[in-house]
Every structure is written in structure tokens, then in C-alpha cells.
Amino acid sequence: MRKIIPIALAVATMVAGCQSPPIVHTRTTAAPAAPPPPFRPALITMLGTNTTPDGTWRIGVSEHSLDLSRSAAAHGQDWTSSGWTTTGFGTASPWTAHAGWFAFIETESRVWAYDGDRLLILLAYSASGRNSSSTIYDRRFPCAVPAAVFSRLSEPAQKEIQAHE
Numbered sequence: 001m002r003k004i005i006p007i008a009l010a011v012a013t014m015v016a017g018c019q020s021p022p023i024v025h026t027r028t029t030a031a032p033a034a035p036p037p038p039f040r041p042a043l044i045t046m047l048g049t050n051t052t053p054d055g056t057w058r059i060g061v062s063e064h065s066l067d068l069s070r071s072a073a074a075h076g077q078d079w080t081s082s083g084w085t086t087t088g089f090g091t092a093s094p095w096t097a098h099a100g101w102f103a104f105i106e107t108e109s110r111v112w113a114y115d116g117d118r119l120l121i122l123l124a125y126s127a128s129g130r131n132s133s134s135t136i137y138d139r140r141f142p143c144a145v146p147a148a149v150f151s152r153l154s155e156p157a158q159k160e161i162q163a164h165e
Helices: 004-018 155-164
Strands: 042-044 048-051 057-062 065-071 074-076 079-081 084-089 102-105 110-114 120-128 131-137
Touching (some): 042 057, 057 110, 065 110, 065 120, 084 120, 084 131
Antiparallel strands (some): 042 102, 074 079, 102 110
């Protein structure tokens, strides 16, 4: 009997030591993604590609081309879309960046571009669900030219706009 107790104790220790620890199911959740910063108008005066902090617009400008790109990211019930809608100027449409050129991102749906000479362009973007469209204006605009744009135009360009109002 003296030998049975130590043997039983040794067996019990081995059995207990060989068991796996109990499985604990833990649920980890990803930290919620921070929302993008709110939209703010932006003035672009440097050649290259510039994206707004909220990711709504991407403007690419070189001496002989202009690309106005609007994020096409959207989602609805059971669907998601992403990508960019780009309107380019350069090869087929005239664009030469003269001294004083700029692009002004006025809203989430409107961007203005001025070539520094006489060409002022408004790209108006609209989206509804999965459908989006853009309209380009270069002489008669469907809205008033913002003061931040008008004040930077050459005098001949300002006079041309005033003549069409």
C-alpha cells in the first residue's frame, strides 16, 4: 500500500502534466478605422500630382497636361465600388501651364483649373449610387466663379468672364 500511493500520485501528476491547457476562445476586433479628414478647399500651384487630404480629388499637372481625377469610391446595400474617374487635358484638349496657372478644388464636386493665360476650366462631378458623371465648362459657367479663382485670373481672363455673365 505504501508503494501504491506514490505510484498513484506519480501517474496523476503525469496525466495532469500531459493535458493541454484549456482552450479559451477570445474574440479580437479590429480597431475602428479613423474617418477621413473633412473636405477643405485646396489651391494647387505646383507641378506634379496632388491629392486632397480626404482623398476626394487627385490633380496631376505638368507643363503640357492636366488630369483632374475624382474618387469614384462608393457603397450601398450589397455593393461597393472604387477607383478614379479622370478627365485629362493635353493631347486632344489644349493645356499649357503658363506662369500663374493653378487648380482650385472648391468643393467635393467642383474643381477649377486656370492655365495662366486665358483658359479657365470647371469640372463639375456628380454621383448617384453606382452612376457618376462629369461636365466640363470653359466659358459659360453654371455658377459664379469663386473669388479665390477670379482674383488670381489675368485681367483679360477676368474681362472675358464678366462679358459672359
